[in-house]
Amino acid sequence: MNNMMIKIAGGLETAFAARGFTEPSVEELRDAAGVSLRTLYKYAPSRDDMVRLALEYRHQRYLSHVFGDPLDAGMQGVNDTLDRVADWMRTEASHGCLFHAAVVSAPNDSCLRGLLERHKAEVSQLAATKAGTDVSTSDLLVIIEGLTQAWPLSKEDALTSAKRLAHLAEAASAEPEPRQDRHQTNRSI
């Protein structure tokens, strides 16, 4: 990614984040990117490519915001990770996850779906390995998705709940395997 590409990708990302993936016209995207139409099409030969470019850029930014430069060079607990996710929502993504938004705007685009899956897999993986104690990757995925999606609805309450759940999962994984299936799990409806 050279300078021009970064400028374009950044502009596209903010435009899509602010106005969704379907509303902004290419001319609006051009204004957001701050380049001419010709240059825009040079780096992203179609509107779909503009979406992909923006998402790749956002993926990098998200990872470095949530997992980059730890303050104390030591372990980054689940609690810290969730704090950072909430901070990301507060400052950048008050409307929800941009990857889900992109997939939802074009549900049949398998390329976008691939980007979403890779993004989420990498995030939950990183969260799991960064955590000191071992919480399952699947639990972390549910908690982080829950926080991200509930954020626009209940803001800080969502963060509090996500932290509580993560804390409980941590504590449970340290204990010797309690009975979990009191409830019947297969009931027909």
Add this chain to the structure above:
Amino acid sequence: MNNMMIKIAGGLETAFAARGFTEPSVEELRDAAGVSLRTLYKYAPSRDDMVRLALEYRHQRYLSHVFGDPLDAGMQGVNDTLDRVADWMRTEASHGCLFHAAVVSAPNDSCLRGLLERHKAEVSQLAATKAGTDVSTSDLLVIIEGLTQAWPLSKEDALTSAKRLAHLAEAASAEPEPRQDRHQTNRSI
């Protein structure tokens, strides 16, 4: 809602669920609804109204799928609720929540946002009151959102995690208030 309205709303709902909110043209929606263009516009005077109509219909269907006619006329535990949510995802919404999808497709439409908020508030409220033990509404929102959003990514694993987290939250609410803030909660980034 008379018969014609139900027919139209149902057709619109399946069309939007299958192809997203932006891709289907009004002619495609007409085919899905199985009526003429004129009749379609009579019941939904603009494309946006078609979206709203579909969402209102889906809200009803979701509530009755997840909370309707309990098998044993007694209590519906959180476990049962989550099973039903997963069943809904399995059979109806493999792509995620249609309300979030609608908002994401038109982030500046405050009416849609209102529908989303009312839908989610009602769901988490109902889940909380239906549960035997008391889990906080906020925890339930995070868990249900997490399950719904993680479902397209990890299917049954997401259900297992959601159930485990809900179970832990239940157990914790029964115990006498353990210390929870071991971690520092405010760290600057």
Add this chain to the structure above:
DNA sequence: GCATGGGTAGAATAAACCCTCTACTTCGTC
């Protein structure tokens, strides 16, 4: 018998949109 409300089929319109193309400018390098 027939008026009427409510339906169908589909043409017409006006705007929006994606993408291409031409003509011109700027800037660093030999």
Add this chain to the structure above:
DNA sequence: GACGAAGTAGAGGGTTTATTCTACCCATGC
């Protein structure tokens, strides 16, 4: 100073789209 790579500005083509409008059909009740 000339040149080429890479940028800007913006008009235009061809297509798609939402919405409206005309013309017609059919059952039901008076």
